[in-house]
Amino acid sequence: DAGITQSPRHKVTETGTPVTLRCHQTENHRYMYWYRQDPGHGLRLIHYSYGVKDTDKGEVSDGYSVSRSKTEDFLLTLESATSSQTSVYFCAISEVGSEAFFGQGTRLTVV
Amino acid sequence: SQQGEEDPQALSIQEGENATMNCSYKTSINNLQWYRQNSGRGLVHLILIRSNEREKHSGRLRVTLDTSKKSSSLLITASRAADTASYFCATDVEGAQKLVFGQGTRLTINP
Numbered sequence: 001d002a003g004i005t006q007s008p009r010h011k012v013t014e015t016g017t018p019v020t021l022r023c024h025q026t027e028n029h030r031y032m033y034w035y036r037q038d039p040g041h042g043l044r045l046i047h048y049s050y051g052v053k054d055t056d057k058g059e060v061s062d063g064y065s066v067s068r069s070k071t072e073d074f075l076l077t078l079e080s081a082t083s084s085q086t087s088v089y090f091c092a093i094s095e096v097g098s099e100a101f102f103g104q105g106t107r108l109t110v111v
Numbered sequence: 112s113q114q115g116e117e118d119p120q121a122l123s124i125q126e127g128e129n130a131t132m133n134c135s136y137k138t139s140i141n142n143l144q145w146y147r148q149n150s151g152r153g154l155v156h157l158i159l160i161r162s163n164e165r166e167k168h169s170g171r172l173r174v175t176l177d178t179s180k181k182s183s184s185l186l187i188t189a190s191r192a193a194d195t196a197s198y199f200c201a202t203d204v205e206g207a208q209k210l211v212f213g214q215g216t217r218l219t220i221n222p
Contacts, residue, residue, distance in 0.1 A: 042212050043199065044212075
C-alpha cells in the first residue's frame, strides 16, 4: 500500500535475542514512524525519523533503537527481546503536515 | 500518556444510524487526523483537519475541531455494515514533528 513495505510480516523469536524489523518506502517521504499496537492501548509511538540520520524517541522507546541511513529505509531493533515486546508493529510514512500511510504490520511473538 | 483520548471506546449502532466519536488531546497541534482500521489490517487515512479549520466534510464523514477545548469529533452519517472498524484520531503535535494516536473507538454496525 502506498509504496511502503514491512519485513518480515511475521516473526517468532526467543527472549534475549536481538530482532530487526525493516520498513522500506518508495515514496521519498521525509517522515517515518514506528508504532506498536496492543489491545487496550491503541497505537503507541516508539521512534520516529524526520530525515536521514535524524531520529527521536516516542512514548515507548525503552528497549528499542532505530536507524535511518537512507531515505527509504527505517530499521527498528529490539536489542534483547522480551515477552512484553510481543506486539504488532506498524511503520508509517508522511510528508510535512500531511496524512500518514501505513504498512501492513509485523506480528512479533517473543517466547 | 497518549496525546489523544477517544470516547467512547466502543460503539454499537444499527445500520442507517449516525455514529459519533470524540477525541480529546493535550497539546497544541498543527492538524488532527482520523484513521480507520479494519481487523488485522493497517490504518487507512480518512480525513485531515488543520488547526485553523473548524469543520470539514468528506462524503458521509464530518469532522469538527475545537482548539479551545482541544477536542474533535467524527460523525459518520447513514452508517453501513462496511463501516464496522476501529477509528483512531491522531494529532500532528506542534513543534514536535510527530504523529501521536489515541486509543481508538471500536465501531460495530449491526444489520
